[in-house]
Amino acid sequence: MTVWGIAREEFRQMRGGKLPKLAILLFLPLFFTLVFGTAYRNQFVRHIPLTVFDQDQSKVSRTLVQGYADSEKFTIVSHADTQEKMDAELESGRALAALAIPAGFSKDIKRGDGGKTVLIVNSANNTIGNAAITEAWKINRTLTIGGAQRIVERLGQMPDEAMNAVYPVHLTVRLLNNPLAGFSSFMLSGLGLQGVQIALLIAAAPALSEEYRRRRYDGNVPAARVLAGKMIPYWLSSVASYFVYLAAAVFLFGTPAKCGLPELFLLGGIFSFSVIGVLFFFSALCPKPILAMQLPMLYVMPGTLFSGLSWPLFSMNLPASLYAAVMPIRYAADNLRDLLLAGYAPSLATDCRALLVCGSIGFLAAWAVFSRRRKRLLQAEGRASHASLYCA
Amino acid sequence: MRPYIAREWRRCCADPRRFAFLFGAALVYLVLFAVLFAPNIITEVPCVIYDEDQSALSRKLAQKFEDNERFGIIAYAATQEETLALLREKEALAAIVIPKGFAKSIQTGSYTTLLCVANGANLMPIGAATGDGENIAAEFSDEIALRREELRTGRNEAALGNRVVPVRHELRVLNNPTQGYRYFYLLGLLVAALQQGIFFATGAAVCSESTSQEKTRPTVRLFLAKAVFYWLLSMAAFSMLLLCIVYALDIPLKAHTGEMFLAGGAFVFATVSLGLAFASFFSDEETFARASIMYPLLGFIVSGYTYPLMAMPPALQNAARLLPQTWFANIFRELFLAGHSPQAWEGMAAMAAVGVFCLLVGCARFSAKGRGSEMGHAS
Numbered sequence: 081m082t083v084w085g086i087a088r089e090e091f092r093q094m095r096g097g098k099l100p101k102l103a104i105l106l107f108l109p110l111f112f113t114l115v116f117g118t119a120y121r122n123q124f125v126r127h128i129p130l131t132v133f134d135q136d137q138s139k140v141s142r143t144l145v146q147g148y149a150d151s152e153k154f155t156i157v158s159h160a161d162t163q164e165k166m167d168a169e170l171e172s173g174r175a176l177a178a179l180a181i182p183a184g185f186s187k188d189i190k191r192g193d194g195g196k197t198v199l200i201v202n203s204a205n206n207t208i209g210n211a212a213i214t215e216a217w218k219i220n221r222t223l224t225i226g227g228a229q230r231i232v233e234r235l236g237q238m239p240d241e242a243m244n245a246v247y248p249v250h251l252t253v254r255l256l257n258n259p260l261a262g263f264s265s266f267m268l269s270g271l272g273l274q275g276v277q278i279a280l281l282i283a284a285a286p287a288l289s290e291e292y293r294r295r296r297y298d299g300n301v302p303a304a305r306v307l308a309g310k311m312i313p314y315w316l317s318s319v320a321s322y323f324v325y326l327a328a329a330v331f332l333f334g335t336p337a338k339c340g341l342p343e344l345f346l347l348g349g350i351f352s353f354s355v356i357g358v359l360f361f362f363s364a365l366c367p368k369p370i371l372a373m374q375l376p377m378l379y380v381m382p383g384t385l386f387s388g389l390s391w392p393l394f395s396m397n398l399p400a401s402l403y404a405a406v407m408p409i410r411y412a413a414d415n416l417r418d419l420l421l422a423g424y425a426p427s428l429a430t431d432c433r434a435l436l437v438c439g440s441i442g443f444l445a446a447w448a449v450f451s452r453r454r455k456r457l458l459q460a461e462g463r464a465s466h467a468s469l470y471c472a
Numbered sequence: 473m474r475p476y477i478a479r480e481w482r483r484c485c486a487d488p489r490r491f492a493f494l495f496g497a498a499l500v501y502l503v504l505f506a507v508l509f510a511p512n513i514i515t516e517v518p519c520v521i522y523d524e525d526q527s528a529l530s531r532k533l534a535q536k537f538e539d540n541e542r543f544g545i546i547a548y549a550a551t552q553e554e555t556l557a558l559l560r561e562k563e564a565l566a567a568i569v570i571p572k573g574f575a576k577s578i579q580t581g582s583y584t585t586l587l588c589v590a591n592g593a594n595l596m597p598i599g600a601a602t603g604d605g606e607n608i609a610a611e612f613s614d615e616i617a618l619r620r621e622e623l624r625t626g627r628n629e630a631a632l633g634n635r636v637v638p639v640r641h642e643l644r645v646l647n648n649p650t651q652g653y654r655y656f657y658l659l660g661l662l663v664a665a666l667q668q669g670i671f672f673a674t675g676a677a678v679c680s681e682s683t684s685q686e687k688t689r690p691t692v693r694l695f696l697a698k699a700v701f702y703w704l705l706s707m708a709a710f711s712m713l714l715l716c717i718v719y720a721l722d723i724p725l726k727a728h729t730g731e732m733f734l735a736g737g738a739f740v741f742a743t744v745s746l747g748l749a750f751a752s753f754f755s756d757e758e759t760f761a762r763a764s765i766m767y768p769l770l771g772f773i774v775s776g777y778t779y780p781l782m783a784m785p786p787a788l789q790n791a792a793r794l795l796p797q798t799w800f801a802n803i804f805r806e807l808f809l810a811g812h813s814p815q816a817w818e819g820m821a822a823m824a825a826v827g828v829f830c831l832l833v834g835c836a837r838f839s840a841k842g843r844g845s846e847m848g849h850a851s
Binding site for chain 1: 596610
């Protein structure tokens, strides 16, 4: 049987069953993209519930509160009149942040004693905590500078001079590649890639161990040919799936695509090859198809966090870096995001080489294990049939 | 019921994978993610400084960035092209540009603008770095403003401090004061791993009935015995997980242990019921495993554990509330970090409701399967 014959047979197998592997491969990453794209549709956290405990009730305190009210990141959900009520709002979860302005706040500023405010943030969820702290910092800084300018103005300086006097160093932050700091651009491409990996885990991981159970090809078909034939339909389907989910991310959820198709194809193609290689190795090791799906979960599932997509590679310690180094997604997720957002990926060539090496090692190891096991099984089968013939 | 439970124990011993799923999955995740998040916070974000001014004042500012642990200054660029090349090659993720005439502008009473250019593709390190960068710049600005006022008025720093910075803003961060990622991520990931372990174990328990040599008729009683057995076993796994978190990871449990066990019990009940009910729709374990593997990533993201539920569209929020993980992952983290969870009771009620519903569906489906196979045998 030729490689193409085996590929055709595998493709036929992929279409069968209650939950066809082909459908999973083609549509799971797309489904993930649709769900996660919808989840991240608002791009960042807005309307963090805030309670205000304004003991001062002065013009200055109201200006500060107005700053929070005007910000889209905060929604004032209540005005507490005692500290106990403010604490209760935080404890009940109705508010995730609280702004406390003490009595005499405005007088202290006017007297030159300096006013003080307290912002309390529930940061059990860092995403909310970070958003609240960053936004509150900006609002507070604006008030502080405005207040200082007015004080210096009163001492006889012109408004511009006063502003320069109290605010001599400005900082402008320019975010490249993701100017809105949106979650969709940050995560969607990488999560889709993890979707491709999970789809391959479900579809391709049992491929070789199924061959131990139901030997479709006799000893005349070399193991390498079986491997190559089985790999082709999974590779083609996963590359197609990769482009389908990317198209959804770009056209439905506004993920930029600044690079060309060849680079995307190069990365997607080599990534799929690498993942299939590694999964085939697991498959060759496992005697049962179900185990071939379950065992690599410990390797595939943590991929999102070990890929450098969110927790950066430079912050990983040595054991974590070593574990990440044997994961194909570690070489693909960040590059894919760079290609889409920046139009280029500086480590694309190096990482594609790493993916090729990773996949090739996976295939070689899979071939070594598979051919040995298959040979042993075929020999055992031969002995058994010989014995039964002899008995007959 | 007891003979059925004893039978389940025997079957479990004959298929030790189920113990491995229940006790092993969360343990492996615990080790993996404890190692990954050991640094807890992001430091040493690679940064380049392009100091066009080359004055004493600009060097002082650069030193402040060097002294901050958040920044790892990898180079001082000599030209704008070099700065952009380092950013482009991702050797630096941020660049601080100190403009020409920086010191002069300050000395002449004018103002100057620093530029922080950052690669915003990965928001996690850049959010932290730009936040610290803004703080450094603000403190530096206040220092200069103070010195200027000192020179202008001849008064000392103590008297002028409140004039230059008239409002001080204190920040109190509750529940995760260092905003460490270990606390933020780890607990929810362990819940996800425990859940997947329960799914695989319950899936094996239900699907193996069709291939079993023992001729036990799938009845409601057998299904309930499976639910009780796996609830007990999963609670043992949950207890082991709690002990590991508290004693091996050294994360203190601030809530009352009873409250944690109550919430954990509700979660385990909902997950065991969901796993059993879901498995009863499949004739073989392989197809069940295929379907259940699709869930963990989806469940984790949609649970609002990282990107909060309140920022998602309402329809997705409502769908997510049907999943036990959505309730428990957040409750679990809050019980550990805050000592209480405002949504604990609501969550327990929701999980109990999901559990009861799944149990009813599972019972009906499982016993229908039994009747179907009996009719098949009879015909």
